[in-house]
Structure formats: C-alpha cells, structure tokens
Amino acid sequence: MGPGPINADPRVLRAMSAPLLGQYDPAMTAYMTETQELYRQVFRTANDATLLVDGTSRSGIEAVLVSLLEPGDRVLVPVFGRFGHLLKEIAERCLAEVHVIEAEWGTVFEPEQLEAAIVEVRPKVLALVQGDTSTTMCQPLADVGEICRRHGVLFYSDVTASLGGNAFEMDGWGLDAATAGLQKCLAGPSGSAPTSLSDAAVEVIRSRKHVEAGIRESSDDLDEEATIRPRIRSNYFDLGMILDYWGPRRLNHHTEASSMLYGARECARLLVNEGMGTAIERHRLHGAAILAGVQGLGLEVFGDVAHKMNNVVAVEIPAGLDGDGARSAMLHDFGIEIGTSFGPLHGRVWRIGTMGYNARHDAVLGTLAALEQVLRGGGLSPVPGGGVAAAKEVYAG
C-alpha cells in the first residue's frame, strides 16, 4: 500500500508469462499494434505516435526530453515536488537552458502563474508533472494546453503517478507529449514507459531524423545531421528511431522487451475494459475512504487536500512516534508496505497508496485496521475502530 510500485494485478503477471515471439512474427507485430491502440484509449488521444519505451518510467521522460530538446533550447519546469526536480535534472543533462519556478511542497500552480512564467521565459517546451507522489499533489492541467498553444510552446507532462487514477485528457487538454509507467494506477510492474506524442511533437523529432549505419536501406536513410538539426544525443531514447520501429517500416532498433509488452498490453486492456471513467471513479472512491480513515484515526494529512491525487495520501507522522519503526511494524506484523517520502518530507510523512490492484475495499480497510494497531503499539491512543468506521461511511455514500 505504498506510493508505488504496488502489487501487480495477477492477470498482468499471468499475461507476462506467455511464450515469446520473434520480433517480426506477425502475431508479435499485431500485439504491438493492439497495444498502441489500447494506450490511445488510456491516454485519451488519437495520436498515431503512441508506443512503449523499453525501460522504467523515467526512460519515457528522458526519451521525450532528449528527443525534443536540443542543446540551448529553453525549457520551463514548474517544480512542486521531487519529480519536478527530476525533469529539471534530465533537461539539464540534455544541455537545455532550464528555467524553474517552484511551488511550496503540498501546493500546486495556478494557470496564471504558469502563463506568466511562459511569457517571461518563452520556452520551447513546458515540462510539468501531473501527479507528484512525493507530495501527493495533482497539478490541474486542463487549462494549460490552451495557454501553451497560445504561446507556441510544446506541452509535455509526466503522468506516471496519476494516469488511470485521475482524469487525464491528452487531446482534450492539448498535450503534445505524455509519458507514464505501469507500476502505479496501471497495476503492472515497472519496466515499460507508455508514451504518446502529438503531430507537432513528432514533427520536431522527425526534423532530427537519423537511421543507423548498420541498417540503412536507401539514400533516404543517410545521416542528415549536417544539413538539418543536431542529432538526438541518445540512440536508445531517439524517439524518431523508436517511431520507425513501431511504425509500418518496422525498422530495427532495440529488440522489443516482449514480456514487458505483454504486461503493458494487459494493463491497458484491463483499464479499457473497465472504462477509463470507471477506473478513475474507483480510485476516487478508495482514495476518499483511506483519507477519511486516517483522519478517523486522528492523523493529520499533509498538503492541500483539494489538490490531492486520488491514489495516494501523505499522513503526518505523529509527534513522538518512530515513523520508520511504525512502517517496519506494518510490513513485518501485517505484510503491508507503506512509504515515507523524499527530501524535506523524508521521515515527516507516511505515504499510503490506493492504486491499481490495491484500489480495493479490503485493502483499504485492512490497512486502516493494521495502522490502528501499530499506532497503539507505538504508544498512541487512536479512536478504537475510528479509521475503519470513517472509511465505511465513505463507502456507504
């Protein structure tokens, strides 16, 4: 019940044990095409350029940033938690000119603040986390795409922690790039990064086109670096080459991680079958129940609850209690993992997730029952049954 990775849905793990296929076997390429279509539904987009990057969620982040940003390009990174720092750090390594604005941990940005910074910086790319698990905050994005379009800025969001559990509308909100991971609301293991790109983003990437010498087939594939744009400074994360691999040419790049592909496909299939709206409502419900539950145990919640992600809550560790000892007791006595956080919140809060396969009635009530015992074991006096009762009230509507 931590902030992710979480228990994978058993159906996802079962899908991953399917026999492997050769990467150009028609059944394999059909799986790839199906997976793209499923992720279009998950991201709520018509983007043809929807695919998986073979790596953990930060591989998708780096692929987008290194493919879009040339050295010296300006990028604006609004930071409201640890993962904003990560976007900044990755953009710096792309040698972009990185401009940061910061919101206090536990809060989010107003659209006006973002627009003012865009006007000042005039970036090529706005790189903005949607849900930052370090603070549990969910940045509203609905109005940001329109601002970006007005100012000619490409809009990228890292939705790893939020996708599937909180509203997200890639096309409706005007995003140009989004990347995710499987290990949060998608109920799978880390190791695959679903990624979607708008036509505008693809155009930028295509202008940096490059085909490996070892597999060039025609003069069209010659290295055009000298005549067009600086080559993307990574082979593994060159989204132009990855698009050629996923596209009709099936031009060899990496060897697709087949088992991860099967897993990613099953994660999306389960969500799409459930219905994206239903899945988000499920996360909202169980998130509300755990929130009421920890409050019912007399605990304080960190941050602006109005902007909390549905799928994780940060609980202030009560004064005088050994927070790490309590986490150990949860794990060792009850087999339930909860997290702490990073940087300024390390040791100050616990983070409890209700996401993916763990966004379940029994998981929520079991966690609250265990937490009550652990608090009591730590010398506190939580209201007996107060957590479970409050959660049940939420479930009763």
Place this chain on the structure above:
Amino acid sequence: MGPGPINADPRVLRAMSAPLLGQYDPAMTAYMTETQELYRQVFRTANDATLLVDGTSRSGIEAVLVSLLEPGDRVLVPVFGRFGHLLKEIAERCLAEVHVIEAEWGTVFEPEQLEAAIVEVRPKVLALVQGDTSTTMCQPLADVGEICRRHGVLFYSDVTASLGGNAFEMDGWGLDAATAGLQKCLAGPSGSAPTSLSDAAVEVIRSRKHVEAGIRESSDDLDEEATIRPRIRSNYFDLGMILDYWGPRRLNHHTEASSMLYGARECARLLVNEGMGTAIERHRLHGAAILAGVQGLGLEVFGDVAHKMNNVVAVEIPAGLDGDGARSAMLHDFGIEIGTSFGPLHGRVWRIGTMGYNARHDAVLGTLAALEQVLRGGGLSPVPGGGVAAAKEVYAG
C-alpha cells in the same frame, strides 16, 4: 530458431510471474544482491559493480559508453558487423571522437591489428563486440585485455549475443566493462541488461559523480560538476547513480523493474546451476550439429566457420530460391522462425540460432527436418535425410 530473441526457458517466464515487492522491501533488496552475485559467476568476475540496467541490451551499451566517455574522448571501435556500427553510432552520440577500423563481414580481427590501431589512435576506451549476430562471427578476446592494459586503455565488450554460449572470462581476459541481454544464450526475454564494471571503470564513473537535487541528503551529495568532470549526459544511464541504487546506500534512482529482475535472476541461476562450462559445451554441441546439418542438406555457410559463434549459423540462401518465402514457410507450416540479416547480408543469408532454451537436440533435428521440406517445396533437391543424419553423427560423437 532465429538469431535471438529466442523462446525463453519456461522456468524464467514462471519466475517473472512472482508477486511484486516494494523496492526497499528486505526481500527485494536481497533478490537484487543475489542477482549481482549470480551475474558475477556468469561474467566470471569478482567485480563488485555487477548489476542490471533496466532496458534492452542496447541500454547497457549506452549506459557504459555515456558513463565512460566524455565529449572529445577518443574511442576505438573495431567493426566486423552490424553491432560494431551500433557501438560507433552510440559513441558518436556521446560526442566522443570515434575511430573505426573495419574487418570484412564474415571475418574477425587479429590481436596485432587491434594493437596497431590502439597505438595509432591512443583511445581512452576500446569498444569491441564479442559475438556479432549479423555475421555470426565471434571475435577472440583472450589476448585483448593484456594489450589494453599495456597501453592504458579501458576495454569494453558487448557480449549480448555470446555470453553463456561461448567462453567469456571477464577477469581472466582483463575486461573493464561488459554488457549483455537476456534474449540470447541466457534464455530469457529482452528487457534487462546485465552489466559489469572493473574498479578502473568505476573510478572513471565516480569522478563524474552526481546526486539528484530531489534526493540529496548531505553536502557530500552536492553537485560537484563544476569542480570535477563533465556530468554524464544521461540521467537514466548514469552508472554512478545506478551503482548507488544497487549499492549499500540504495539511493533512489529508477524504480527497479521487478519482474525483469526476477527473470534476469532466474536466467543466471539456471546457467550457474548448469555450470558455465557445461552451458558453453551444450551450445558448442548443438551449434556443431546444426552446422553439420545445413551442410548435410547441401547448403553453404557464410563466413569464417573457425570463428563462428557456437549459437548461430549463417546459411547462404541458394540461388533461385525465394529466401523470404522459405522463411515464411518455416514459420507458417512448421512454427519455426529463422532470421535473415542486416545491411549487405539482408536477403543473402538465413540465420539459424541454437541458443538458450533452443540449444536442444529436438529443436535442432526438428529444424533440419522442416528445412529439408521447405527447400524441396522451393524446387531444390536436398539430400533426403541429409541434414538430420549429419546432425545425428555429431551427436553420436
């Protein structure tokens, strides 16, 4: 029966469906530590810095090259096939000064050629593929480490296609870095890149140390970029950070791809249990059998057979036969995939692999029986039973 990816061992797929654990769960970190120890045995090394990069095999290549090479560093890349071109391409993207020597496809380099080039180029790093599946050649490495040491050169080899099926001695042969993948002789799926680094390689990487702003814990973790060496130009592939994640500090970097870790661990466990020598001998035996078999069918083999990898053979497509049609017939009529190759060999050869779970008696004989039928269906007149009989003779010793 292609050149990889190949059918995974069912035990590997089963291991991958184990439930996920939190990344700092003591059971999870114990699995990580166990996996490191197993890969030390696979690589035949005592290197403490032995770990997995979370991505396909080329993620390991890029991690090593971008972590070792600073812009302007000289690197020597001897190219004898497609994957040499890949090393060159990745090193170029690191902005290294890349020097290439080429051997005709189907041949390998003599140690003297390598030494002469080293003397001329004086590179920081020699980056050399061991087994290049595009040509099936296996570059002898046993004498290369000593040459590198004599000239103060770091010696890196990409052993993706060869490890586990051909002799490899990381320490005995004096390598500083080696990277692999699971989808060849290791009998697993693509998606994890076992990597090992000598102390000398680690020292170079540590001199470029950097800790992310979001997780700095002390002034020791401050960004030392300005005072030491240029920062590694990738976050995902920063082996210094990946070492801190796998090392005792367990400093958060990515979220470990748990299912791939379970798979990678099982791949290594199976090989170590079999014994590395026994596994290599198994690949030698089945490689000899398929080679004799295709020759027994009257087919010509591409390249210098004395330097062929144990685990793959390149067969010249007979004149007048539709090579892709024959591959389709193998797949559709017999459920057996064989490959073609890249660049100059595309459409000129078939590549048949006998590696990992497919380095088996029944797989070899079944492939030869099917191939005989397909050749006959294509209008050729192979010796009836000639392939299977020749392979059986090899098995009979």
